[in-house]
Amino acid sequence: MNSLLDQFVSECRDLIETSSRALLALETDTENPAQINELFRAIHTIKGASGLFDFKPLTSCVHAGEDLLDAVRAGDVAFNSGIADLLLEMLDRLVEWLDSIEDSETLPSDAQEISAALSTRLRDYISDGAGVNDADDTSQQTEVAAPWPDDIPVLEGAETGLSLITYTPGETTFFAGGDPLRTVLAAPGLLWMQVVQPDDWPDVDQLDPFMLKIGFRLVSSATVPDLEKHFSYDIDDVSIERIAATDGPSAIEQLADDILQSQAALLATPQTGVAAENIQKSAADVVARVGRNLNVSDDAVGDLDATIADVRGEPAGNDPAPVDKPQVAEPEKQPAAAPAKQRSSGYLRVDSDRIDALMNLAGELIVAKNAMPFLARKAENIEDGRELVREIKMQHNTINRIAEELQAAIMQIRMVPVGSVLSRFNRLVRDMSRKLGKDIRYVVDGEDTEADKAIVDELSDPIVHLIRNSIDHGIEDPTERAEADKPKQGTIRVSAFNKDDSVVIEITDDGKGIAVDKVVKKALERGLIDAERVNAMSANEKLQLIFLPGLSTKEEVSDLSGRGVGMDVVASMVRRLGGQISIDSEPGLGARVTLSLPLSMAVQQLMMVEVGDGLYGVPVDSVVESQKISPVSIRRHRDAEMVLLRDRLIPLVRMRDLFQCDAQDDPETLSVMVVDVNGHESGLVVDRFHPGVDAIVKPMSGVLANYDCYSGTALLGDGSILLALNLREIVECQYH
Incomplete structure (x- = not known):
């Protein structure tokens, strides 16, 4: 994909995000002029940018949306949820088409059909909202008109009245991105056009080709409102009046006469050789075509003077057959498309x-x-x-x-900013709450909190899962909330803030909370945990069981939840990013899920430890302390080795046993690195400690990619390889 098209796709995605936010804000404040203008500007920019490429269905559809928003902005159409639904459907289609452009540089094969149907539905709102009807159109056509100007040929329809437009664009129109000629040629109902030259042309050496000097006059069969809409961006440079003629030749006759006269003038121009032959052949062909189309007598066809006389002396009695516009069959109306998965942009906006x-x-x-x-x-x-x-x-x-x-x-x-991800879930909450018959407000705090782009791009999927769970599992329906003396409108709040070297995301709802007993019961029923371990757990530890794979407290499977994959998927994604996840809940008051993620995935600080013949890296953020202990201080509890450090009982993990290294003589002291894994401390028994190092950790590949105990590899200054440890997997492997 070329760079210009790549930039177009990237900018359109940003503008679609802006449009979605403005649309959802308008639903709560339908007359907010700032939001209306922001939405209009975004759609207008998409339309203008798409005109650079041959994506006519996309441009046409966005143009229809722009016309509807222009009517809303002018106060002719009242904004409502139906308009919001239709515009959101249009944005969904744009996302699909941008995906196709990104993949193949073309639109889908059904784009024209979908665009035509969607454009019609968008413009139907304009007709309904503005109160324009057939009677109004008739009155426009039959109002008192000015006399027909002498310098304009009499055109078909002149007897009942046509519209005369005088368009004088400003000199600097080109610098503002205007294209007056294209605007004129695209005018609805265009029948005739004339270029108006200035009274005095500047000298050649002073002529600036980029300063516009000409204007236009045109005659159209369209109504004044339609023309005003077409010239809405240049309305200050346009005057429109109705003109009519009582007699004169028909439009087709006048046009034929003009064509034939121009051919006569061309033939009269002195030419010799090949040029003269070509002009004569061209003129003969034009005369024959005009004659045949006007049913001129066979004797006159081919002879210029005879054809002109025939056209003037025997005007055609039948009007030309109207040209049928191609009709596009409207496809069966489909429900609004689901929000498409956002593709991460390859661009960064940098201060x-x-x-x-x-x-x-x-x-x-x-x-x-x-x-x-x-x-x-x-x-x-x-x-x-x-x-x-x-x-x-x-x-x-x-x-x-x-x-x-x-x-x-x-x-x-x-x-x-993480707000680039968090703000887009307004749409998700809106659509899902409507589907479930719930009233839910979505609030975002800390949108300006920053994190590495790689982290921000990966945030979307886990947060989608968490918000869906809050909507489906957490927030009650309005009736149930009213019975519990709670506001009928539930709230989902997503907060972002920096803490130490991490970015923290909290997803909180004020729903019914999580029943811990129900979570434990499901875990036991499905054999995900045994009763002995449950009895040794605190209430908070029992609540964390919700992250076990295959666990769901939903009794019925729906298209939203109940399959027991959501929370486990979230936990896996967060841990893959090097982060941690936890959950808190109070029955009847709601739940809060906390994600703690590193600010960056690029460079990590690792403490190096040696086990056997290998060097391994432990994330500095997880290291609590390092100690030398005597083997005699180790105690056994339920087949596990533990040591008492500062009144804390720390379970030990012997890394040599885990990595199946050769046995060694019993040392006088043991090197223990105490690490924190999801709020629980464990002691890693290693051979010796080494200094810390800043390393770029690359994901595992090849055969080692299947070993979950490693999170990646790093290259040291001497060329050796350092294996970064996945502490969570190591601790679980030791005890579970």
Whole structure:
């Protein structure tokens, strides 16, 4: 896909998001002029941009939506939920078509049919809302008209009246993106057009081809309201009046006479050789065509003078047959399309200050790099190696500082607001609550909170699952809420904020909450956990069982929930991103799901540990402390090894046993790294500790991709490979 088309798709997706937000806001405040104008501007921009490409069904459909919004903006049509539904359906179609353009650079084969039907439904609202009817149109056609101008040929329909338009666009129209000629040629009912030249043309050396000097006069059979709508963006440069003629030749006769006269003038132009032959052949062909279409006598056809005389002396008695417009069969009306899955954009909008900071750091890095050859030459002549080592270390410190600042600057460029994802779920809440007969308000806090673009792009799917669960499982219907002395309108609130080096997303609802006993019962029934483990759990730990695969408290399976995959899928996606998830609930008051995700997936801080012959990385954020303990301090509880540290009983995980390393002699002390996994501490028994390192962790590939105990690999400075550990899987593998 070429860069221009790629940019068009990306910008249209952003404009569709803007349009959806404005539409949903208008449903609660139908007369908000700011939202109406924002919506109109977004749709108008999509229409204008699509005109650069040959996607006529898309352009036509958006144009119809723009006309409807223009009528709403003018107050001719009252905005209502029906209009909102139809415009949202149009936006859904646009998303589908953009997906097709992105995949194949073409629209789907049924785009023209869908566009025609949808455009008709959109414009039906204009007719209904504006109160225009056939009687009104007739009155427009039969109102008192001005006399027919002498310099305009009498056209078909002149007896009953036509519209004369004088269009004088401003000199700077081209700079505003206007195309006056295209506007004139696309005028409805166009019968005749004339270019109006200025009274005085500037000298050739002073002529600016980009400054418009001409105007237009045109005659149309369309009504004044239709013409005003067509010229709505240039209405200040247009005057429209009705004109009529009582007698004169028919339009087709006048047109034929004009054509034949032009051919006569062309033949009279001095020409020789091939040019003369070509002109004569062309004129003969035109005369024959005109004659045949006007039923001129056979003797006159082919002779210019005879044909002109025949046209003037024996006017055709029959009007030309009207040209039928191609009719597009309207397909069977389909329900509004489901919100399409959002594709992540390949573009980033970056503040210029962040780019400037990156450029400055790049300059410093070049300066530091240029110092290295000087050090190399100095090394050739130096006798005292200590001085060289000192200068190399100094230069390394400089490069290290620049590299760290460069990394931070690049991270800032990749940071985008989470609101770009969170705000789009207004539509999901609206459609699902209507389907279930519930009244639900969707609120977003902390839209400006920033996170890495890769994290933000991945947020969509887990949050969709959580919001669907809140709508279906959590929020009660209005009657049930009224019986519980709660407001009939439920609320789903999504909050985002930064905490330490993480971004936290909380999804809260004020529904009926989660019945912990019911969760435990389902887990036991399905054999997902045994009774002994349940008895040892706290109430909060029992609540976390809802993340077990295959568990659902919904008694009936619907198209929204009940299959026992939602919460497990959410937990898996969050953990794959290196984050954590937890849930809290109070019966009758609601539930809150908390997602804690790293700000970035690019660079991670890892503590290195050695087990057997391998080096492994543990995320610094998960490390609580590192200790040397005596083997005699280890206690056994229910076949598990534990150690008491600062009044905390810490279960141990022997990494050598887990990785099936060769047995070693009993050491005098054990190296234990205490880590926090989902709020529970465990001690990893390793051979020895190593310093921490900043590493770019790449996902596992090949055979190792099937081993869940590893989250990825990183390349160290000496070329060796570091395996990053998935602590959750390691702890579960040890105990479960």
